Amino acid sequence: MTTKPYPLQFQPEMKERVWGGRALEQFGLQLPDGPIGEGWMIGDHPNGTTKVMNGPLAGLGLDEVRERYGYVLFGTKGAPADNSTRFPLLIKLLDCNDDLSVQVHPDNEYDRLPPGELGKTEMWYILDAKPGAKIIYGLKPGVTRETFAQAIAEGRILESLQEVDVKAGDSFYIPAGTVHALCAGVLAAEIQQNSDTTYRLYDYDRPGLDGKPRALHIEDSLNVIAYEGSGASRMTTELPGPGQWLLLARSPYFTVEKGAVDGTWPLQTTPESFVILIVCEGTGALTWPDSAQPGRIPVKPGDCFLLPAGLGDYTLEGTFTVLRSYLP
Structure with missing residues (x-):
């Protein structure tokens, strides 16, 4: 870097979502009008690029910082030789004022990915949860592509899904292929691959922000689900000792x-x-x-x-x- 490397803080990109609310204001963030479901805190994606708001690089987008400084920013594990690849991770804060759609993400190898897009493995850390809050986390044991497709066709999809109660401090690893959904009353941090690809299985028959039903992606979802298990794992985290x-x-x-x-x-x-x-x-x-x-x-x-x-x-x-x- 021309300037000595220093910690970068970014102006978040706020995303209006039908399931969002106003809870991100508790972090001192300025929200636009409407139901805000996602704060993209560190992003370098065509659908949202955050800009540095502190120090000598203030005003530069993360894409510009990445193009200028490559290895010094990424490190040797993350920087391509020509610095052309997007920043590898996308960091979000999520306010789930209502249930998210039941969804699944593809991996990098799925042959129907949008051009230039990646698969999406992610994890959630629950920052806050109202009493009784839950998430959808995987399929029930024994569900196959055939039985799941039949349940979807017959309007019985929820019968095939596992629900998990959550509280602050819970952590969930969500590899590509895991059926999942955050539900109402959850505030979460999300660390994920730098991807904005989501396949929706079910959206509670509700209208989107434009008043029309949001698109579902049943065939793609059925194609990418890991029916034999994706490697998803969860834990209730105790506070580690100081300095650990x-x-x-x-x-x-x-x-x-x-x-x-x-x-x-x-x-x-x-x-x-x-x-x-x-x-x-x-x-x-x-x-x-x-x-x-x-x-x-x-x-x-x-x-x-x-x-x-x-x-x-x-x-x-x-x-x-x-x-x-x-x-x-």
């Missing part, structure tokens, strides 16, 4: 860990990968050395930071819980 990382998800596309800050925690990026931090609860600061003046950014719940691979030393201080994501 608890593994939440490890996939071919990302590793996600949860940490507890209580005091001062010195850390480092490595030349292999960038680091993404998502603050879950509590407050404190992110600091890093700088030849001119030490850098410091206050942190609060909902804050998301991209630490370039070339940053090196940084410190978390205060009392808060944080998610750390990087390339495996």
Whole structure:
């Protein structure tokens, strides 16, 4: 980088969704009018590119930062030789004021992917959940393509789906091929492949934002579902001891860990990968050395930071819980 690498914070891209609400305002985010379901916090996608809002690179889109600085930003695991590939991950905060559609995502090998698009493996960390909140997470044992297709045709799809109660601190790994849906009353952080491909199986017969039913993708969904199991896993996460990382998800596309800050925690990026931090609860600061003046950014719940691979030393201080994501 022409400027010394430093932690990047981005102006979120807000997405209106029929199932959204206004809960993201609790993080101090400015929302446009309407039901806002997704805050794209770190994104480099044709459907949403976030812009840096701090430091010397303020005003540049993540795509521009990526094109200019390549390896210094990505690390050696993520940067192609010509810096042409999009940033590999997409980071969101989700406000589920109503149930999301029942859906499934393809993998990278599916031959009917939209041109230039990737598959979508993701994970959720539940930031908050109202009493009784739940999600749909996989098919019931024994469901096959044939029995599932029949249930869909006969309007009995919900009979084939597993429901799971959720609470704050729960973590769900959702590989491509997993049937899933967040339901009403859930606030979640989502770490995913940089993809916007979703195949809907069921949408509760409700109108979309334009008053018309949203499209379903039954054939594509039936094609990509992992009927014998996708490798999905879930855990109720205890708060790790201060200065320790608890593994939440490890996939071919990302590793996600949860940490507890209580005091001062010195850390480092490595030349292999960038680091993404998502603050879950509590407050404190992110600091890093700088030849001119030490850098410091206050942190609060909902804050998301991209630490370039070339940053090196940084410190978390205060009392808060944080998610750390990087390339495996």
